[in-house]
Every structure is written in C-alpha cells, then in structure tokens.
Amino acid sequence: MRWILLVILYILIEFYAYQAIKTITKNQWVQIGCLAVSLFILGYVIYVFANYDRSVGPTKYSLRATAVLLLALVPKLVLVLFLFGEDVIRVFVGGYNYLTTTFFGGKDTQYMPDRRKFISQLALGIAAIPFAGLLHGIFKGKYNFKVIKHVLYFKDLPIAFDGLRIAQISDIHSGSFDDAAKIEYAVDLINEQETDLILFTGDIVNTVADEMNDWIDTFKRIKTPEFGKYSVLGNHDYGEYVTWNSQQEKDANFDAIKDIHTKIDFNLLLNESVFIEKQGERIAIIGVENWGHNFKKAGDLKKASEKVSNEDFKILLSHDPSHWEYEVKKDSDYYHLTLSGHTHGFQFGIEIPGVVRWSPVQYVYKQWAGMYNEMGRYLNVNRGFGFHAFPGRVGIWPEITVIELRKEVKPS
Structure with missing residues (x-):
C-alpha cells in the first residue's frame, strides 16, 4: 500500500x-x-x-x-x-x-x-x-571537504592544555564511497591540521563491517597525534537496519565493526572514559555508545563517567546530538564539551555565514550542525565525513572540525 x-x-x-x-x-x-x-x-x-x-x-x-x-x-x-x-x-x-x-x-x-x-x-x-x-x-559536493575551526575558552581548563587542538570527524559511512582519490585527499587534509587529539563520533559503516575492508589502509594513514585517537559507535554501527539470518550472525558483524576501530588505530570507548595527561594535569575523554531520542539507546552516561570526578575537565563523545538536548546538558555533572554528528545537516541546506542558515533537518533536531553553547556547556554537531541514503551533498559540505581549547584568563 x-x-x-x-x-x-x-x-x-x-x-x-x-x-x-x-x-x-x-x-x-x-x-x-x-x-x-x-x-x-x-x-x-x-x-x-x-x-x-x-x-x-x-x-x-x-x-x-x-x-x-x-x-x-x-x-x-x-x-x-x-x-x-x-x-x-x-x-x-x-x-x-x-x-x-x-x-x-x-x-x-x-x-x-x-x-x-x-x-x-x-x-x-x-x-x-x-x-x-x-x-x-x-x-562534486559529496567530496567538497571543508575544515571548520572553532576556538573555545574555558575558565577551568587545566593550564597545561591551553592551546590543545582537537580534530573531530564523524559519520564516515564507508559503504557509500566511490572515489578512492577523494578519500585519500580527505585523510591528507586531516593530517595537515597537525592536531594534538583526534576524535571520531560514530557511524563508521552503513550496515556491515565488510564495507570497510577496502578502506582500512586509507584510514590507518590518519596520524596518531600526541594524545591519541578515540572513537565511539553510531546508530548504524549496530547492524539494525538489515535482516540477519540469526542473532549470532548479527553479533559477529557487531564484533567485526568494533574491531575496525582497532585496525585503524582508534581506541573505541564503549560507555567508558580515559584520561589524557600533561604536566600533572588531566582531561577526561568520555565515550558513550549510541543514545538517540528516536534511535537506539545503548549509551549509559553514568557508567561511562564512573571514573570521572566533578572537578575534571570533560570532553564527551556521543553520536546523536539529541543526547545532549535530553540528558547531557541537564546532568548534574558538568560536561564542558560534547562532540556529536549523526544529522549530516541532512546533506541539504543553505549556509551563508551571518545571512541564512537552513536545512530541513532543523525541524527534527534542535542542534543539527555547528557549535552550540548553553550556560558554558558546548556542543559541536559535525556535518559528517561521508554520506548516506542520498549520494550527494547540496549546500551542507563534508566536514573536518578543528577545535582549539584556550584558558580563559581573568582580567587583572
């Protein structure tokens, strides 16, 4: 019907x-x-x-x-x-x-x-x-990669990390790629940023782990910076949009998808946290599994933050920005910076800085692309590295985000 x-x-x-x-x-x-x-x-x-x-x-x-x-x-x-x-x-x-x-x-x-x-x-x-x-x-548009840069100031940023530069990528969707040279170019573009930390916020495939087979060597070329490479899962990484012959087959695919992160030298965070340290100070990198208001809710913020104290400076990786809207920004713990993706900016819209910013996805997601700030809590929604469903991008280009953290100094 x-x-x-x-x-x-x-x-x-x-x-x-x-x-x-x-x-x-x-x-x-x-x-x-x-x-x-x-x-x-x-x-x-x-x-x-x-x-x-x-x-x-x-x-x-x-x-x-x-x-x-x-x-x-x-x-x-x-x-x-x-x-x-x-x-x-x-x-x-x-x-x-x-x-x-x-x-x-x-x-x-x-x-x-x-x-x-x-x-x-x-x-x-x-x-x-x-x-x-x-x-x-x-x-052309689907490989029109843009580097978007932000500088954020925090009063409680550990002084040792003043100037920390973070690269964020999201939504690779490797099963959609059809031009190896363009993907090689994008990886080179990531490496050219010479950041201190690289974070990936989910959806490495469309559905099955095999999609990434031809791209392992390409993404392995992303240089591991001083503080490492960390990642989380997105809703597409659970293999829930296809029919499996058995639960065992689905579980095997999920294990293979998790193993991809190891193959490309990323540390996959599954409702857990790690600390990066410098000169006796530290920052918490917290990674939750997918939590979406309208999608799979495997993320457990409390479990992921068990080893983190209120005093720690926190960077949270959470694929779906609705998590920030419905849970993170209201949490009693203060999450300084949350990094998400998922929306792709609908791969269609109009963005003219200072003039107009529109996409159909804004009627579904309150935070759909770019940097948001409420009460000093920041959320960046990456527009995505790859593409899905529609093999193109119109007005909303694939994004590599570079975020520089700076210590806000009190006026004397």
Whole structure:
C-alpha cells in the first residue's frame, strides 16, 4: 500500500509537470519524449527497490536509484508549486467569469482562462536551479571537504592544555564511497591540521563491517597525534537496519565493526572514559555508545563517567546530538564539551555565514550542525565525513572540525 501511494503521488506530480511542457511546446515528439523518460525513471526506481535485499542493506545501486529519483522529482515539485498556484488563480477567475455571465449579463466568454506560457517558462527556469544543485551535489559536493575551526575558552581548563587542538570527524559511512582519490585527499587534509587529539563520533559503516575492508589502509594513514585517537559507535554501527539470518550472525558483524576501530588505530570507548595527561594535569575523554531520542539507546552516561570526578575537565563523545538536548546538558555533572554528528545537516541546506542558515533537518533536531553553547556547556554537531541514503551533498559540505581549547584568563 505504501508503494502504491508513492507511485500515485509520483504520477500526479508527473501530470502537473507534463502540463508545463504542453504549455511551452506543441511538439508531440517532445511531449512523448518527456513522458517516456518519466516512465523509464519510474520503472527503474521501482525495479531497484523491489529487488532491495534487506540482508545486504544499502548499496551503490540503491544510492544511485535515490539520486535518479530526486533528480527527476525535486525540479518537478517546483513546477507543481507554480502551476498549482496558477490553477488556484484560474479557478477564481473562472468562477468570477461564470457568475458575471450567468447572473449579471456579462459577455459570453471562456470561463476558465488558459495556462500562461510565461508562468510555465518561469517555473521551468526556477526548477533548473535545484536540478543543477543536485547534479553538483552528486558529482562534486559529496567530496567538497571543508575544515571548520572553532576556538573555545574555558575558565577551568587545566593550564597545561591551553592551546590543545582537537580534530573531530564523524559519520564516515564507508559503504557509500566511490572515489578512492577523494578519500585519500580527505585523510591528507586531516593530517595537515597537525592536531594534538583526534576524535571520531560514530557511524563508521552503513550496515556491515565488510564495507570497510577496502578502506582500512586509507584510514590507518590518519596520524596518531600526541594524545591519541578515540572513537565511539553510531546508530548504524549496530547492524539494525538489515535482516540477519540469526542473532549470532548479527553479533559477529557487531564484533567485526568494533574491531575496525582497532585496525585503524582508534581506541573505541564503549560507555567508558580515559584520561589524557600533561604536566600533572588531566582531561577526561568520555565515550558513550549510541543514545538517540528516536534511535537506539545503548549509551549509559553514568557508567561511562564512573571514573570521572566533578572537578575534571570533560570532553564527551556521543553520536546523536539529541543526547545532549535530553540528558547531557541537564546532568548534574558538568560536561564542558560534547562532540556529536549523526544529522549530516541532512546533506541539504543553505549556509551563508551571518545571512541564512537552513536545512530541513532543523525541524527534527534542535542542534543539527555547528557549535552550540548553553550556560558554558558546548556542543559541536559535525556535518559528517561521508554520506548516506542520498549520494550527494547540496549546500551542507563534508566536514573536518578543528577545535582549539584556550584558558580563559581573568582580567587583572
């Protein structure tokens, strides 16, 4: 039933889009060609997803089908908005013409005005903008890596760690990669930052551990800095979005995913903490398993913080930013800096510093990308290293975050 409703919706959108083509050109071959392309796309997408194997999960084929569907659908949604708006006006005008003709002796005229060619041309021109944006996102945007830097000041930062530089990456989603050279470039970009500590905040794969097989050597090239490399799990790392033949098979995959972190020289924190030390002072690195308001709740903040005191400066790794909103920022223990990911910024949005910052994901997550601060407690939501579901990024680019911690000095 769900698929039937989606197909009906697609056909309705196609019907409206076809009206724009008919208004602009009377050439039947052009009209038939547009319909043929639409039917081919619909058939292709139905074929791919009808043969979707839940024991395998997302593949490059399903990602490609999603890309084709969005390329066909999103521009036509723009057409629908324009043509529907025009139809509303046409209905009012038609109603007015009917009333004036029937009851007030108006001229006998065509009740419903024809569609205006100008409106259809304008709609097509504007629809070309998201189409071009999606194309760029698929072929360029998904590997348009950006280094985003923040400097944070804390009164209680141990003086020995004044100037500590942290690199955060998140949401690798290795099963989606299709360009080894671009991933090599991104790893080089991480190494060029020459940070003191590297932290990864979950989702190393889409579903299964085997996705990472071809990328172990690449990610192993991330240099281990002075204070090490630490990581946590994300919701995709539990293998819960596919069908397994047995619980034993699922458990084996989970163990293999945890082992990936060791293979690339990351210290995986499973509801536990470690300390980094310098000149007799220390900072706690706390890692929780995934805790999401709408996702798996394996994270245990209290257990992870058992060895940490209130006086310790704390950096918390927690994949889903809803954890910060619902638990962390309200906790009686003071977590100075929380690092998350998960949202990808929806891989779609508009970010112009100081002007506009918007993504559909903001209607689901209060904290969805970038740095947030409430009462001196900071949260950084990394926009993600990789991509998932849609094989592209539009306006929300893959991110490597560099955070510098500074000691806030009291004025003399």
